[in-house]
Amino acid sequence: DVKVTQSSRYLVKRTGEKVFLECVQDMDHENMFWYRQDPGLGLRLIYFSYDVKMKEKGDIPEGYSVSREKKERFSLILESASTNQTSMYLCASSLRQGRVGEQFFGPGTRLTVL
């Protein structure tokens, strides 16, 4: 079974702090994604990566950056956390088979910024 793990289930940070959210997948997937989920807004794509050291902006990249130094690990960075970044953050991965195909999600990190 594909396993996608996220470093924390719950996180509380203060405004202005730098926040790192880590995601690791164990199935050698090429593609990795970061989403945030908010009530009434569904899943919104922040950043994605199709390969090591490669990144693409999603629909809402402002205030975020990412790092992919190894194939299995994709990190989301909040350079200076703000209260409007309080959200559920979801990491996903998928094989690249000509198309993205099925995405496998981690359990999520509930981030609260005070």
Place this chain on the structure above:
Amino acid sequence: DQQVKQNSPSLSVQEGRISILNCDYTNSMFDYFLWYKKYPAEGPTFLISISSIKDKNEDGRFTVFLNKSAKHLSLHIVPSQPGDSAVYFCAASDPGNTPLVFGKGTRLSVIA
């Protein structure tokens, strides 16, 4: 501009009855569709998919129907069970290597 729309934010159904969740899309390049189920405080899990070469795919209690001419798909759950209570996301994929496009989700409540 939403390419995948789930127009019902919520749905309540009696246990044992049929649940029908709907999804509309606008991009004619989409040719593969997926449904995900999400419980609170967990990540979404894949439920069922359908390719555009089919108009129906069935897996146990779950059936997805695709109407390409109407750009509409629906997920049927029969019979509905309390454990089906969750948020259901519709997603669409095109043949290129682009991320899945998700709808905003429908919260299903199955009442015992």
